[in-house]
Amino acid sequence: MLDTSNEAVIRVRDVVVGFKDVTILNRLSLDVFRGEILGFVGGSGAGKSVLMRTIIGLVPKVSGTIEVFGVDLGSAEDEERQAVERRWGVLFQQGALFSSLTVRQNVQFPMREYLKLSRRLLDEVAVAKLEMVGLTADVCEKYPSELSGGMIKRVALARALALDPEIVFLDEPTSGLDPIGAGDFDDLIRTLSRTLGLTVYMVTHDLDSLHSVCDRIAVLADGKVITSGPISTMLASEHPWVKSYFRGKRSRAGHGVTV
Amino acid sequence: MSGEPLLQSKIVGNRMALAGAGSWTADRAVELEQLVDDVVRRRDAAATIDIDMRRVERLDTYGAWLLERLVRDVDSAGRSTRVIGLPTRYQGLFDEAHQANRSHSKRRRESAITAALIIVGETMAKVAIDLTNIVQMVGAVAAAAMRAIARPWTYRFTSMVHHVDRVGWRAVPIILLITFLIGAIIAQQGIFHFRRFGADVFVVDMLGILVLREIGVLIVCVMVAGRSGSAYTAELGSMKMREEIDALRTMGFDPMDVLILPRIVALVIAVPILAFLGSMAALYGGGLVAWLYGGMAPDIFLGRLRESVTFDHFMVGMVKAPFMALVIGVVAAVEGLAVEGSAESLGLRTTASVVKSIFLVIVLDGFFAIFFASIGK
Numbered sequence: 001m002l003d004t005s006n007e008a009v010i011r012v013r014d015v016v017v018g019f020k021d022v023t024i025l026n027r028l029s030l031d032v033f034r035g036e037i038l039g040f041v042g043g044s045g046a047g048k049s050v051l052m053r054t055i056i057g058l059v060p061k062v063s064g065t066i067e068v069f070g071v072d073l074g075s076a077e078d079e080e081r082q083a084v085e086r087r088w089g090v091l092f093q094q095g096a097l098f099s100s101l102t103v104r105q106n107v108q109f110p111m112r113e114y115l116k117l118s119r120r121l122l123d124e125v126a127v128a129k130l131e132m133v134g135l136t137a138d139v140c141e142k143y144p145s146e147l148s149g150g151m152i153k154r155v156a157l158a159r160a161l162a163l164d165p166e167i168v169f170l171d172e173p174t175s176g177l178d179p180i181g182a183g184d185f186d187d188l189i190r191t192l193s194r195t196l197g198l199t200v201y202m203v204t205h206d207l208d209s210l211h212s213v214c215d216r217i218a219v220l221a222d223g224k225v226i227t228s229g230p231i232s233t234m235l236a237s238e239h240p241w242v243k244s245y246f247r248g249k250r251s252r253a254g255h256g257v258t259v
Numbered sequence: 260m261s262g263e264p265l266l267q268s269k270i271v272g273n274r275m276a277l278a279g280a281g282s283w284t285a286d287r288a289v290e291l292e293q294l295v296d297d298v299v300r301r302r303d304a305a306a307t308i309d310i311d312m313r314r315v316e317r318l319d320t321y322g323a324w325l326l327e328r329l330v331r332d333v334d335s336a337g338r339s340t341r342v343i344g345l346p347t348r349y350q351g352l353f354d355e356a357h358q359a360n361r362s363h364s365k366r367r368r369e370s371a372i373t374a375a376l377i378i379v380g381e382t383m384a385k386v387a388i389d390l391t392n393i394v395q396m397v398g399a400v401a402a403a404a405m406r407a408i409a410r411p412w413t414y415r416f417t418s419m420v421h422h423v424d425r426v427g428w429r430a431v432p433i434i435l436l437i438t439f440l441i442g443a444i445i446a447q448q449g450i451f452h453f454r455r456f457g458a459d460v461f462v463v464d465m466l467g468i469l470v471l472r473e474i475g476v477l478i479v480c481v482m483v484a485g486r487s488g489s490a491y492t493a494e495l496g497s498m499k500m501r502e503e504i505d506a507l508r509t510m511g512f513d514p515m516d517v518l519i520l521p522r523i524v525a526l527v528i529a530v531p532i533l534a535f536l537g538s539m540a541a542l543y544g545g546g547l548v549a550w551l552y553g554g555m556a557p558d559i560f561l562g563r564l565r566e567s568v569t570f571d572h573f574m575v576g577m578v579k580a581p582f583m584a585l586v587i588g589v590v591a592a593v594e595g596l597a598v599e600g601s602a603e604s605l606g607l608r609t610t611a612s613v614v615k616s617i618f619l620v621i622v623l624d625g626f627f628a629i630f631f632a633s634i635g636k
Contacts, residue, residue: 099601115285121292121325128324128359137362145600164285164319195351196320 007034009167009199010055015064017047017054024050026223027064032167037193037200039210041245042220048203049093051220052169055201056090057081068167086114088167089160093175095152097144103130103155104140110162129158134188150181154188161192170202174209182206186213207246210234219245266294268301275305280314283322295325299332308333313344323349323356389615392593400523400589403515418521419528426487427529433486434533435540438478442470442541446548459553463560464567466545471572475538477624480583483530484616488591491522492612495595496605504596514596523588530584531577538576571636579627583620590616 010032017025024047032038042048053059055066057073066073071084097106107126111117117125127137133154144152153173160168173189174182186206190213193200204210210217211231218228221241227233234246265287267278277298283291302308310329315322330340345353369377407414449462495518498504504514542564549555594612598605 100603111285116289118289118292121288121321124328124360125321125324128320128356131359132320132355137360143601161320164321195355197348 008032009034009069010201011065011067012051012055013065013067015051015054015066016062017050017059018062024223025054025061028220028224030218030225030228032199032201033216034166034199035193035197036215037189037202037213039214039217040201040203040220041205041210041217043241046220047223048220049171052171052201052203056088056169057085086163087165088169089163089165091153091156091160091168091170091173093171095144095156097152097156097159099144102141102143103135103147106144106155107158107162110159114163126158126162129161130155132161132192133158134184149176150178150185153177153185157188161196164196165198167199167201170200170204172203172205174204174206179208182208183212189213264294265291266298268298270305273306275301275308277308277310278314279310279312279326280316282317283315283325284317284319285321288321288325291322291325295329298329302333302336302338306338308338308340310340310342311344312342312346312349315346315349318346318349318352320352320356323352324359326353327356327359389593392597393589396519396589396593397585399515400520400585400592403513403520404524406516407520413516415517415521418517419525422522422525423529425490426483426525427532430483430486430529430533431536434479434482434537437482438475438537438541439544441474441478442466442544443548445469445474445541446545447552450549450553454553459555460559460563462545462549462553463555463563466542466549467564467568468572470538470541470545471568471576473576473624475541476534476576476580476583477620478541479530479534479537479580480587480620481617483526483533483584484587484613484620487526488587488616489609489613491588491591492595492598492609493605495519495592496598496608499596499598500600500605519588519592523585523592526584526588527581530587531580534577534580538573575627575631575636579624582627583623586619586623587616590619 008031010030012028012030014027014029015025016023016027028051030051040048040051050059054061055068055073061074068084069087071080073081073084076084097103098109101109104123104126107129108122111122111125127140130137130139135151135154135158139147139151139155144155147155153176157168157170157173160170170189174185177185186209189200189202192198202209202214214231216228216230217234218225219234219239219242220226226239227237227242231246234242237243237246265279265281265283267280269276269278275298281287298308310326312318312326318326326342330342333340342353446462446466449465450459453459453462495504498518504518507514507517546557546560546564549560550557591612594608594615598608
């Protein structure tokens with residue numbers, strides 16, 4: 001772990017989320033510490049994305065509190081909320097790039113909204129961000145529909161990082177990428193989190209990502225975080241779901257790879 | 260803006276000493292950029308420039324890039340720079356910035372005249388492409404129709420009936436309402452102006468000929484282009500965006516047969532019916548106004564109508580309807596299939612579909628006018 005100060009930048013307490021009469025998250029609590037890369041796993045439909053969307057305010061919660069940077073988002077004023085929102089970036093599963101804007105405009109969009117920068121600096125920083133995520137300046141004038149899946153994810157990551165956030169939320173960042181592309185993306189996240197001192201909250205299904213980049217893993221089942229800890233804890237766990245997830249047929253352990 | 264200056268400079272002999280402080284972050288990037296540009300302007304005052312970063316508390320990409328830009332701009336003028344005391348935790352970030360913006364792919368900028376000429380040229384090229392696309396689509400629809408005639412059991416009859424329901428039956432109320440109003444307005448205006456020279460009764464001639472030959476079918480086509488042509492374009496366009504059309508192709512279906520032919524045939528069936536209903540509604544509206552506003556009894560109105568309007572007038576109007584329907588359908592299909600990945604493109608194409616089909620319907624109407632005049636109808 002890069003920064004070992006045990007300051008929780010996200011503090012979720014007893015959160016309940018449900019749609020109509022289905023309860024998805026049932027009194028869930030979770031801490032995310034500064035500087036760590038947290039991998040969040042759970043079965044399909046268990047509510048991983050719902051929790052992420054609840055934290056960033058896209059899904060309303062029934063009860064409980066969510067604090068980010070010590071600000072209770074439930075009771076915060078609009079201005080306070082906005083100040084917090086400026087300090088996080090979100091990478092959506094499909095990238096969610098604005099299809100009518102070029103790559104450059106996509107990355108510059110949050111900068112234009114929040115900072116009054118000169119045109120030169122806007123352009124330079126946008127290109128610098130794109131280069132940081134492994135793209136070249138050539139993609140600047142392209143539209144999202146002209147990009148490959150891996151490039152869309154990278155541009156979306158550059159946009160999420162546009163304002164130099166302290167936390168980034170990644171929703172299945174490696175889904176839809178080939179193993180090499182996914183591996184590169186993992187390395188990128190690792191490097192960026194080191195150089196920028198990022199806290200990363202990553203929803204993922206990718207066992208390789210969990211093994212290679214995550215400092216800590218939290219497992220969601222039955223609407224609660226049933227266990228959390230580094231990969232070694234997961235491999236040692238005797239909980240049936242955790243066991244079959246990390247030691248099942250598709251896991252490294254299942255293939256006889258020693259970790 | 261509070262606290263100590265982000266960047267202070269001091270010149271000692273031929274050495275400039277810069278001292279950075281505070282937080283070099285996005286929030287203060289504007290201020291910092293001015294300071295950096297200021298130093299770059301004064302770079303010739305010294306041979307070497309030392310940048311002391313010891314007292315910088317926070318650094319993000321913006322600060323790191325501006326530091327790198329300072330170093331780069333000063334170095335390019337043949338001066339030498341040294342960055343001293345950069346906190347080690349920021350070294351990686353500074354190294355990142357060092358790699359950034361190395362390749363120069365600047366956006367091309369044309370002069371205003373060239374840009375205007377480019378726009379004119381591109382527009383003309385687009386018109387040519389549009390025309391070829393429309394011709395191609397007409398050909399493709401004809402080929403699909405031939406296939407359907409050769410093997411009628413492959414024709415999507417259910418789909419066509421569904422679309423006739425959508426573009427025909429459900430359009431009836433609004434078409435009746437609008438044409439009724441148009442007929443009433445024509446009659447009212449006619450009576451108002453013709454009365455001055457006692458020619459009230461010719462209102463019936465004008466109304467009958469105008470509605471049956473031109474207005475009935477034109478108003479219906481404008482309505483159908485706005486109501487159904489746009490819907491076709493939007494449907495086909497979003498199917499294209501979501502790769503549904505590609506999926507059809509891979510399963511061995513031709514989108515022409517499955518999607519486009521039934522839609523166009525439905526229009527060709529529906530528009531003449533709507534044009535007929537619309538013309539009747541317009542005559543009814545005109546007759547009502549002639550009676551209530553002009554004081555012309557219904558039997559006089561009908562008698563006069565019978566004298567002035569021949570079957571030819573009615574036929575001229577009805578013959579045009581299926582051709583106009585074909586134009587609307589073809590333009591809608593062309594535009595729908597031209598949609599590209601973005602939501603904006605879908606909107607643009609839908610607008611273009613309506614504008615172009617109304618334009619072409621009117622152009623076609625002009626050609627029909629010339630044609631009927633030359634055959635003496």
